[in-house]
Amino acid sequence: MSQRRGLLIILSSPSGAGKSTLSRALRDWDPTIRFSVSATTRSPRPGEIDGQDYHFLTEDQFKRDVASGEMLEHAHVFGNFYGSPKGPVQAAIDAGQDVLFDIDWQGAQQIRNSALGAHTLSIFILPPSITELHRRLVSRDQDSPDVIARRMQKSWDEISHWDGYDFVLVNDDLTKTTADLKTIVTATRLRRLQQPALMDHVRNLQLEFEDLT
Template identity: 75%
Template sequence: MTATDPMARRGLLIILSSPSGAGKSTLAKMLMGWDPSLRFSVSATTRAARPGEVDGEHYHFMAEAAFKSLVAKGAMLEHAHVFGHFYGSPMAPVATAIEAGRDVLFDIDWQGAQQIRNSALGRHTLSIFILPPSIPELRRRLESRGQDGSDVIAKRMQKSWDEISHWDGYDYVLINDDLETSFARLKTIITAERLRRAQQPGLADHVRKLHAQFEEGQP
């Protein structure tokens, strides 16, 4: 991407958050099918790789000292300590993608979203929160997946209230009462946000050229 190209753009750092069962993961997969250039951010972790996991593809596996060093240098967009291990999003590969005009997708909670919005790449962030149409429907979706027992579902439902309470910290909020409608709205949001002035570094040069043409007597 060159700054002199008026059609060039910077990539977006797209954050999707929701309580479990609201449809976030399904919508993320639909977005990847809609635009194959979208890429999920690959997180870093201090836990050991599990069978079948590939370094750099599933996670960036690193020693705790190296992880903490990146945090101290401000080189992590967001990070958290979960079940005895550190997890986070390295800034360098995301910054490279954004400057190359590629969008990066994040499936994270409100705390990670807040950290990213306050980071050096915050001005390129697009944050979207997905709400369920109702609490009974949220429970129905969790139960219909058939993945968790009643105790796990109860914990997810309890956690959902805290997650939903942070809805007003996002740029956009979608009520996912119909999957196809929500997907259409999500595509509209991303398409529009890609045209923000901050995402089009070539605009200033283009306007200067237009002014120069007027001064040269070429209206």
């Protein structure tokens, strides 16, 4: 058995709050951390690689996986299914490797309430201001005010679920936020539930105690 049990590290935030940068920083710090590759029923876009960007599934395959409990979480968004396959996650955490999930509040909620819920570490990244999020949406898109308004609404919906997470970091200083993330992951790896070898240690103490008394 592995010395420790891996964590399901869930990072959520509205788009533009720095989540992708922070995910990469975590992986650069510890390359053993794996990204969870989502499954989807939407078609691959040019350049996307099956099994790396997404697991591309037919709707039948996807629904079968959901029915057999093979999806840790899933959602139906704009006509397509998205989900997190359970198999690779279970294998990784059993081998003592952490898995990083870049998912929204709905996925986070489903994983926290799944059979693997006890092994989650959930972190929400808040932006220092909404003005900055808005500026980024306006500048990177040629979209209509309607589309931008809908995206802002989505950002606010995401933010409104901040209080379901174990940790909430306001990303007003990327260096500080990255350091905090590493400290949180380092400490959470020491959590009792991540240390299956403790039970063996206590059994040995008990045997020693019985020998002595």
